[in-house]
Amino acid sequence: MKLAKDSTAWVSVPMFLTAALAVAGNWYMSAEALAGFVFMIFVFMIFFHRDPDRLPRGEGMLSPADGKIIQATPQKITIFMSPSNVHVNRAPLDGVVRDIEYRKGTHLPAFMGRACKNQQNRMHLETDDGDMELRQITGTLVREIVCYVGPGDQVSRGERIGMIRFGSRVEVSIPSGYSLQVGLGDKVRAGETVVAVRSS
Numbered sequence: 001m002k003l004a005k006d007s008t009a010w011v012s013v014p015m016f017l018t019a020a021l022a023v024a025g026n027w028y029m030s031a032e033a034l035a036g037f038v039f040m041i042f043v044f045m046i047f048f049h050r051d052p053d054r055l056p057r058g059e060g061m062l063s064p065a066d067g068k069i070i071q072a073t074p075q076k077i078t079i080f081m082s083p084s085n086v087h088v089n090r091a092p093l094d095g096v097v098r099d100i101e102y103r104k105g106t107h108l109p110a111f112m113g114r115a116c117k118n119q120q121n122r123m124h125l126e127t128d129d130g131d132m133e134l135r136q137i138t139g140t141l142v143r144e145i146v147c148y149v150g151p152g153d154q155v156s157r158g159e160r161i162g163m164i165r166f167g168s169r170v171e172v173s174i175p176s177g178y179s180l181q182v183g184l185g186d187k188v189r190a191g192e193t194v195v196a197v198r199s200s
Contacts, residue, residue, distance in 0.1 A: 001046065001050055002050070002051045002052065002053070003046070003049045003050065003051055004049045004050070004051040004087070004088050004146075004163050005051075005146075005148060005160070005163075006146055007045075007049035007163075010045050010048075010049060010165075011042070011045045011046055011049060014038050014039075014041045014042035014045055015042050017038050018035050018038045018039045018042050021034050021035035021038060022035045047084075048083065048087065048165075048166065049087075050086060051086065051088045051160070052086065054090070054158060054189065054190065054191035054192045055158075055191075055192065056157065056158055056191065056192060056194065057192055057193060057194055058194045058197075059194070059197065060178075060181070060194040060195075060196055060197035060198065061092045061093055061174070061175070061178055061194065061195055061196040061197070062090065062091075062092050062093070062157055062158055062190070062191055062192065062193065062194060062195065063079065063090075063092070063182075063188035063189060063190055063191070063192070063193040063194075063195045064079070064089050064090055064091070064092050064134055064161075064170050064172050064190060065079045065081055065085075065087075065089050065090075065169075065170035065188070065190050066079075066081060066085040066086040066087070066188065066189050066190050067079040067080050067081040067082065067085045067169075067170075067187070067188065068080050068082075068185065068186070068187055068188075069182050069183065069184055069185060069186045069187075069188060070111060070169070070184070071113075071171075071184070072180060072182060072183050072184050072186075073174075073180075074174060074179075074180055075173060075174055076171060076172065076173050076174060077171070077172060077174065077180070077182065077195060078116075078169055078170070078171045079169060079170045079171075079172075079188060080110055080111045080169050081110070081164065081167065081168050081169060081170065082167065083166055083167050086189075086190065087163045087164055087165065087166075087168065088160055088162075088163045088190060089134075089136060089160070089161050089162045089163060089164070089170055089190060090158050090159060090160055090161060090190040090191035091125070091155040091156060091157060091158065091159045091161050092125075092132070092134070092157070092172055092195070093125070093127045093128075093129065093132070093157050093175075094127060094128070094154075094155070094156055094157050095125040095126050095127035095128075095132070095154075095155055096125065096126045096152065096153070096154055096155070097123060097124070097125060097149050097150065097151055097152065097153045097155060098124040098125065098126050098131070098151065099123075099124050099151050100121055100122070100123050100124075100147060100149075100150065100151060101121070101122040101124075102120075102121055102122075102145075103119065103120050103121075103122065104119055105117050105118045105119045105120060106118050106119075107119065107138065107139070107140050107143055108139075108140065109139055109140050109167075110137065110138070110139035110140070110167055110168050110169040111169070115137060115139070115169060116135075116137065116171065118137050118138050118139070118143075119137070119138045119143055119145070120135050120136060120137040120138065120145070121135065121136040121145050121147055121162070122134075122135050123135070123136070123147075123149075123161070125155070127175065129175040129176075129177060129178070129198070130175040130176055130177075131175075132172065132173045132174075132175050133171075133172070133173045134161075134170065134171070134172045134173075135170065135171040135172070136162060136164050136168070136170055137164075137168060137169045137170065137171065138164060138168050139164075139166070139167035139168045139169070140167065141165075141166045141167055143165075144164070144165045145162065145164050146162050146163045146164070146165075147161070147162040148160055148161050148162050149161050149162070158191035158192075159191075160191075174195075174196050175196075177198055177199055178196040178197060178198055178199065179196060179197055179198075179199045180195070180196050181194055181195055181196055181197055182195045182196075
């Protein structure tokens with residue numbers, strides 16, 4: 001299974017700790033029980049940091065994240081990512097990263113409307129169809145944003161651009177001239193689901 005970039009430490013630490021506790025379990029019964037618990041954490045870390053390859057299902061603007069649409073307007077969509085979703089984010093369209101702005105903020109659960117004020121990265125992309133903004137917003141736990149790209153980088157539609165740990169949301173603006181193809185409650189997949197297409 002392919003793992004997300006920069007996730008080695010998150011997976012290897014519980015793996016080695018499980019092995020150490022399993023060995024200690026030969027002398028201490030409590031260590032053996034603890035090894036089972038840490039092993040479950042290890043399995044979860046592998047599951048959480050999985051990074052499957054994706055192909056677009058059609059032409060148009062792609063979803064930047066896996067999850068559920070919790071806000072959908074002609075100007076913007078918001079995607080809630082639960083711990084069970086793939087947390088790697090992808091570029092919705094071909095473009096150039098103009099700048100990335102980090103903002104401190106609150107740490108509310110990511111599914112709440114007020115979570116738009118949480119800690120976040122605001123990525124501004126220049127595309128052939130106009131400028132767009134993508135916001136990586138943290139949730140309550142861990143609250144770490146990983147960004148794979150920087151200002152001046154050229155990104156391709158569907159390319160991996162970062163990830164968020166552990167429970168989060170992504171907001172992305174819709175360029176003028178595009179028609180929304182998703183609605184509230186829809187499930188989407190990063191780099192695969194077409195969320196908007198050019199109006200004819």
